[in-house]
Amino acid sequence: DAGVTQSPTHLIKTRGQQVTLRCSPKSGHDTVSWYQQALGQGPQFIFQYYEEEERQRGNFPDRFSGHQFPNYSSELNVNALLLGDSALYLCASSLGGADTQYFGPGTRLTVL
Amino acid sequence: AQKVTQAQTEISVVEKEDVTLDCVYETRDTTYYLFWYKQPPSGELVFLIRRNSFDEQNEISGRYSWNFQKSTSSFNFTITASQVVDSAVYFCALNSGGSNYKLTFGKGTLLTVNP
Numbered sequence: 217d218a219g220v221t222q223s224p225t226h227l228i229k230t231r232g233q234q235v236t237l238r239c240s241p242k243s244g245h246d247t248v249s250w251y252q253q254a255l256g257q258g259p260q261f262i263f264q265y266y267e268e269e270e271r272q273r274g275n276f277p278d279r280f281s282g283h284q285f286p287n288y289s290s291e292l293n294v295n296a297l298l299l300g301d302s303a304l305y306l307c308a309s310s311l312g313g314a315d316t317q318y319f320g321p322g323t324r325l326t327v328l
Numbered sequence: 329a330q331k332v333t334q335a336q337t338e339i340s341v342v343e344k345e346d347v348t349l350d351c352v353y354e355t356r357d358t359t360y361y362l363f364w365y366k367q368p369p370s371g372e373l374v375f376l377i378r379r380n381s382f383d384e385q386n387e388i389s390g391r392y393s394w395n396f397q398k399s400t401s402s403f404n405f406t407i408t409a410s411q412v413v414d415s416a417v418y419f420c421a422l423n424s425g426g427s428n429y430k431l432t433f434g435k436g437t438l439l440t441v442n443p
Contacts (some may be wrong), residue, residue, distance in 0.1 A: 249427070257435030258332075258419055259373070272429050304371055313429035316363070319373035 218243055220320035221310050223245045226317050235321045237292045242311030247271075248290040249317055250282060253304040265315060267323050294325075302327045329356045333435035341410055342442050343368045349405045349421030357381075362396065363421040365429065366423045373419070379403065410441045430440050 219242045229235050241248055247266045251259035261274035265284035284290045288309075294301055304324050308317035341347045353362065362400055374428040377387060379396050387394045391408045395426040416439050421431040 220441075231370075236373050249431075255343070256435075258421075258435050261430035261432070264429045272427075274430060306373060308373075308431075314361075314423065314425050317373060317431060318375055319365070321370065321372040324371070 220307055220318055222305075222307050222320040222323050224323060225321070226324045226326075228328065230328050231297055231299060233297050233327075234293065235297060235325060237294075237305050237307075238289065238326070239292070239307030239309075239320060240289045242318050243320070245309035245311050246288050247310045247313050247315070248288065249282060249308045250290070250292045250308070251319075252276070252307040253306055253322070255303070257308045258328075259306055264294070264313060271313060283316065297327045300328050301325065330422050330424055330428075330432040332420050332432055332434035334418075334420055334437050336437045337435070338440070340440045340442065342411050343412060345441075346408050347410050347439065347441075349407075349418050349420075349439065351403045351405065351434060353380060353401050353403065353422045355422060355424050357424040357426070357428075359426065360422060360424045362382070363423070364394065364403075364405050365419045365421060367417040367419060369416070369437070376405075401414045407439075411440075412441050412443055415439060415441045 249264040250262040252257045253259040263273040279295045280322045288328045308319045333352045351427045360381045362379045365373040417436040421433045
């Protein structure tokens with residue numbers, strides 16, 4: 217039973233660039249949530265996708281956007297990268313929004 | 329508003345010692361869910377336990393146990409006879425259910441178990 221997978225593992229970008237991160241949910245799950253984890257901090261909720269729509273959004277600017285595909289996989293896009301966007305980006309999947317969220321290994325983004 | 333406080337930033341113990349990680353939460357909702365996750369150096373958050381607000385029974389799973397007390401808004405986690413493999417950052421998280429789907433995390437407690 218495959219768990220949550222994310223790609224790429226690491227990414228280095230420069231300020232102003234755009235980045236796309238990808239997530240495949242655990243088998244049987246239909247909901248994907250994205251979190252940003254800065255060094256030494258707890259994860260912060262970015263948004264959640266269900267039925268290909270953004271169902272809830274955290275306190276992040278519009279530069280952060282996402283998408284969910286019919287097969288439940290999801291992408292996180294960040295435009296106009298800032299140095300402060302450097303973080304570990306975690307994807308979590310669940311069966312429905314209120315179910316336990318299971319996390320992937322994360323994508324480490326470094327913005328130079 | 330939801331808030332989770334993990335006052336212990338770092339804890340260091342010697343193998344076989346018992347250790348308790350504290351978690352205090354704030355929410356106005358009567359229905360909510362509490363979680364503990366473990367984050368080893370690899371970075372992946374590993375789910376440990378979920379508790380709903382109506383179930384105050386303590387839970388034991390092997391060397392792990394959890395003490396949920398609504399009266400003090402606490403959900404503490406104890407590792408008995410700690411092992412080096414328990415070294416990780418541990419996060420407590422809160423979800424108030426209903427139409428609120430996000431997890432609110434504490435800042436985490438770094439546990440180091442020395443041989």
